[in-house]
Amino acid sequence: MAVVLVTGMSGTGKSTVLTLLAHNGYRTVDTDQGDWIDRTGEPMWREDRIDELIAQHERSGEPLFIAGTVANQGAFYARFAEIVLLSAPIDIVLERVASRTGNPFGKTAEERNRIIADTREIEPLLRESATVEIDTRQPLDAVLDQLAALAGAPDLRSST
Template identity: 55%
Template sequence: MAGCKSNQGKFYPQFDHIVLLSAPADVLLARIATRTNNPYGKRPEERAAILQHLADVEPRLRATATVEIDTSAPIETVVQQLEDLT
């Protein structure tokens, strides 16, 4: 999950779109389990924290997003959806 700042909403008017890149929990955890360039998320307590952040933070981000893109789609699809916003 990406980080957030308490004042990020004050910058939203400067953007055409506020995009939430999301993925279901099982997809996130599977990606973390198979990545080799970052050890974060391999330990049970880290995985639990990821799920807690997903439950607590993502709904807040979704409420202020103007577009949500499900990144469990193929990368080409995700990129095309982003490009279509321009």
């Protein structure tokens, strides 16, 4: 089974879809949570931890969804069956970060300006390396079905 990277800008729905995929029995790792990222400078994956995580799932044959957007994720692209870019228009993203409760990032004007700048600068780079782009304005169950299909799984609509 596949190891799938779910990437995208803040507010595109990475944490939401991972939570729901986990609820449906998939192994998921949100690298924004826990000790996956070295935050001493530019946020970067701790490559030894990510390498071991992927190696475990390559051996297990179980599907794995990893979410994150960090500068060194490209070092692992060859090991992902799919690189999925979640996207949404900037006005939707800003609305989502303003209303979310589980993550404080995006509440200040400075952070919102950073999201806008990052979307202009970084999202095109993510798009170039993505194997699939999913617009998260569509119904959430459709997004989940697309992700499950990439991992070789059946439609999740009846279980969400």
